[in-house]
Amino acid sequence: MKRISLTAVMFLSLWSVMTVSATTNTNTLIYGETKRPDTLDPYTSNEPSSLRLSQLMFNGLVAINERQEIEPDLASSWTVSKNQKIFTFQLRKNVTWHPYKNRREAFSAKDVIYTVKLLQHPKTVSARKDQFANIFKVEQIDDYQVRFTLKNPAINPIAIFNFKVLPYHVLKNRPYLNKKNQFANHPIGTGPYIFKRSNTNRQITLIANDTYYKGKPHIAKIILKPFSDNNIMNQALSFNNLDMIVSVSPRHLSELQADARFTLKAYNTLSYSFFAYNQNNVNLRKKAVRKAISHAINREEMLKAFFNNQGTIISGPFAPGSWAYNLDVLPDNYDPQKSIALLKSLGYKKTTNGFIDSTGKLLAFRLRVPIEKNNEAAKRVILAYKNFLKDIGIRVNIDFMEREKWKRAIFKDHIFDITYAQWSFDDSSDISTLFHSQYNMAWGNNFISYSNPQVDRLIKQSLSSTDHQEKRTINHRLHKIIADEVPYTFLWSLTQYAAYSKRLSNVRIHPYQFFDNVHLWKKN
Amino acid sequence: MNRINKPLPFKRKHFILRRWIDRLIVLYCLVVLGSVLTAFTITQFNIIELDYEAMDFQSILTPPLTNGHILGTDYLGRDLFNRLLLGTHAYLLPGLMAVSISILFGALLGSLTLFANKRLRKVITLSTELMQTTPRLVILLLIIAIFEANIYYVMLVIGITNIPTVANLISHRIDILRNKRFIEASIANATPIHILIFKHILWYNCRTILISQAALGMAEAVLMETSLSYLGFGVQEPTPSWGNMVQAGSNYLLQGNLWSSSIPALAIMSVLLAFYLLAEVVVKQLNKRHSL
Amino acid sequence: MILRTETIRPISKALFNAFFSSVLIIFFLSFLVFSLVYISPGETLLQDYLLSLQDNTDTDINDADLEDIAQANLPQAYMSWLSASINGNLGVSISNGLPVLDQVLELTLNTLYLIISALLIGLLSSFPLVALSVTNTMPLLTRLINTTIKLLSFLPLFWLAYLLIYISTSGFDYYPLAMNYDNMNFSQFILPVILLSFGSGVLVDIYQQLNSEIKRVLNEDYILCARAKGASIFKHVFKEGIAFPLLNLISNRIAYLFGATIIVEQIFNWPGIGRLLWQATQDRDIPLLLGAVIVTAIVIRTAHFSAQLIYVLINPRASHEQDK
């Protein structure tokens, strides 16, 4: 017995002696994501982590810079026809694809044409097929010139031509793209980093592309590490296991702010959060009810208590940074008395249990939200929302659902009263799919079944208008109308933060293309 | 021969100590389980109105005994004491459901082996092994993925997966009784079969098994809900359960905020301990009776 | 161990029985799980699943095929799944399009490292405790340790994990994570393994089992006899008092440990099957989930079977017990 316990002690001490400190490679950038990326190509997945990753490996024809201006990318120059329908792009000649079967093919026009074809194929599964819907045809003029013909004129060509170009020589065997395609897990692009390997747990290693046309990146290796637990990721950052966190959870902001080893950098993703009201509900169809709800919640206090004031409260359907946002419209203020008055004026009676309608039924709504383990901020907002409504006498029953089920219930079947969600925009500020009655269908974005002829008309006008100024005024009117109609209770646009170690320098984070300038980043 | 040679470790004072420890254990079980029941009844019948949702934005994550919060507040400024009391709802009825399923069907299945059906015995053994083959948490995840995250589904699964264990124990007990010629004697005495099963076998001979299994089943229900809460599939907010309270609180643990998670965690520990001790005491009583 | 013909036959019979029941259980489990998917609400689950079994590179699925799949009844659907999976095709994951089997196998191996080290540590640290308790030196200390490790196992595992990390980071400024998946080193094992062996009740289990079994065996007549002839007690206690309960423990506990790793792997970012299971549940990635369930079941069953194998080999009575 004695001998055994002795060996046990020896073994244990051996075990602890063999602790080797983790070594981080000097010229490697390791960044953490909370959701592991599904697929690695730019199209088959809609996860932010996948999209961010594809920015490291792919380029579009054009790009948008921080000031929301169009910049040439794979196309060095372009011409636009007068009716804004025909675009001719001159492509760069010095671009090569990442090695495929040990060969580097040159980038040419046929890649662009094949990408469009691939994405327009009915069997291709992608969330970004909308982007290609407006393209009528693509022609190859010569090896380095392509001509696009659009169905409708476009004001903001970026929305269409910033798509990531895929290699023809890799994908030519199949006419469509889905997750089962090998390409989805072994991407070949033209971007600053080359896909090296991905292990089964989706830790992804990328190495610098020596022949990147903008110049060889400074950082030799980029590693993505997926985490399942936000708190742990934050710990990993503060113990030097990570160099960067792409999106910092609000509850860690103050901690990281106080830490001199890290830089916190804000970036705006052109997105906002809101509560949406199903117009099929008898009560919620009444504008005054929605208005009353909007007045009942104290957004300032929530923003302060839950997000350290890191965001802007918004009043309308456009992202606050965009040109379409109407600064003249003010958000609904916190005024529970007004809410109660509004509800009373509609004939609801206040009882001890809350408001009842004319038939004596309690005013109660079902709020359906997805379960997101790591998004506790959302949970706070929802619970606070419930409490605010309870204070004025409206009952809210929260129904947490699994994400996939929730999507089904909201977007397909429209079975809900209220839901909490977030929209993210590209620069086009196109809200047509959100509020136009035409999109009121299964899997349509107008899942609240909102229909207002005036809004429909304005959206149509805005889309067909070619003049930027005119478009702007139309959108400002649209903003005002929708703000007044309250189909959503618009909450805020949260500022997102990335945190990174001070060992990284020259970091410029692009507002909505996170890794756009990554080839310039340095690590000491 | 070796029976007489058992070393008894205790000196005289240890004898007294041991007796006191036994008494303390029973007292502990009674106090803990009694207070859980009290909390349940108070909140169930609204004897005291407790608001588990009211948020106090001025005091978020405060330690106990500040601003009139006995046990402090959580990350939304909600009163932890109220939530702790109301958290009993998440376990008591669902847990009882799980336990009654496993006990009822387990006892039934187990007592069916009385009729010496070899195939039934084999089925019970195989299903016990089947339950040992898949981790319970994995089954729960599967059910959640296929159906939905609902505490009653979870408890149903726990109940069903415990059936073979109970059946196995009962059938073993029946085997022992059979070896003692107890069953043959009863049949020879013309005891009606239902009286034999329910009174003589299940009540007189298996009640300790059933009670201890019920206690362990309750403990497991609490444990599973806690684990699922961390994974995000337990009882959902705003309804409080001790599991989701620990989960919510532990988000702030690494920043040094120990209170809001350790209070429900300790509550879970003490209740689990009570259940296990209860099961142990019952089993001990059983052993004592059989040694005499 | 000398195996002679007359002993080989009952042993092989016992092993065959064990093997047969293992296979039976795996099949039954797969059928059970499959039928759960079949009766699940929402029509797409099964369809997605069966579609994922189709070979992905060459054949295109037309609508008629889809129709067929939607119409398939349970036995048909199960048979098609079975024939595919016996050929090593568990389909492809819905979320990332990679073959299920490859992902699951590698991750299961990672989890096994964790589980085996946890069992080992649990074993090693329980030996001194058992020795203390059996030899009856310091009974009060033993009781105290016993109570402490028992209480530890009643705390929520994830809370304990956070506490452990908190203590190790704020107290020792030490924070190992499973960061370098490519070259795992020992430091990454420490916290998860300690947690898994102390927190999930492995240690308590081993301790209690060994303790009561050794004490029981020490009261057997043959131990007295061994004492009387001056032989080493350890050798005589070993088989019945230590080896058998340990084998029994491993078969009983390994499934539970797999469950516990779901939580531990989340927290320590361990690239194992537990994390995959959670991820798959979140994504409702049914092919992945089913593959993971089946593969874990097979691994656990294999562990059971090998425990049984060792038991039969070292216990000459085992084959006779089977006959009774």
Place this chain on the structure above:
Amino acid sequence: MTTPLLTVKDLCVRFRQENNSFIPALNHISFQVNNNEVLGIIGESGSGKSITLLSLLGLLQANPGVIKGSITIDTQQNRIDTLEHLDQYVSISHYEKPNESIEKDCTAWNKLQRKRYKDILGKHIAMIFQNSRLAFNPYYSIGKQISESILLHKPGSNKKMAKDLAIRWLKRVKMQAPDIRYNNNPYGLSGGMCQRAMIAMALASEPDLLIADEPTTGLDATIQNDILSLLEEIKNQEKLSMIIVSHDFTIMHRLANRILVYYKGFVVEEGSKNDILAIHSRQHHPYTALLLNAESENMVEKEIETTKTESQKNQLFFSACPYTSRCGFRTVRIQDKCHNHLPPLIQVSDTQKIRCWAFEK
């Protein structure tokens, strides 16, 4: 005259009960075993026969166990008192009074005992156990267990030698096909064969003193006879000293030189074989007389045992003759003494001692 091989003097053993009272398991046991002598111990079950053996072997782990006395083992090589310094570990108050209380540092004492007996067990003293099938480790073959004790006690032996020797011993105890039986597990042997193997194992280490605890219990009559013949033969050939414990006079008749009769932890009668086994002699303790009569009338052992529970309740243990409640000898003359005083062992002849007031001169 050589010194006796084993001398036991005034051995007292107590067991603690849950209610903290003490059972006097052995009281003032004294005897000695000379070289080449067979001592028989006879008595009903629970009278303390097995406990005597366990204390001799130092295997009594019960609390407090041995509290008094001395056991001296004297072989050619060395002489050792295994209960030396016992008084340093035990504190007794109210000795042999109803409120007797004993504290003993069992842990330290057992440790010391283990050390002392390390070279004695197996080497000088070997034991044949009552139920040999349970006494063999069921997970090893009997051959292995025999060669184990050879390896332990024969310096310089290796495995091969031990195996050969074990097979020889198996042959010696008249086991058929010993080389096959060598690999057999205990459960695969019949009771008689197990007993033979047990004897072989005990003899294999070539002890000076062989202790046999009910060597024939639980065996068929014919096999009993065979085993007895075997023991007789061994006794004659090997020149062993033996202690044989049994409740059966036949064994005593065939093997023993001297006999002790136990009753409730007391030696009630001691004498040579001829003294004790003389049925018609009047010089007997009433208990011995009862046993002898029972034997001759083929009374079942159980009937003797029935009074066991009754006798344990006797609280005034040391202030009366333990046998008073059952005694048929009580006469008016001694009745008072029987009830109030514990009788000493009274020498009635050169070889015989009886613990009864009736023989007081």
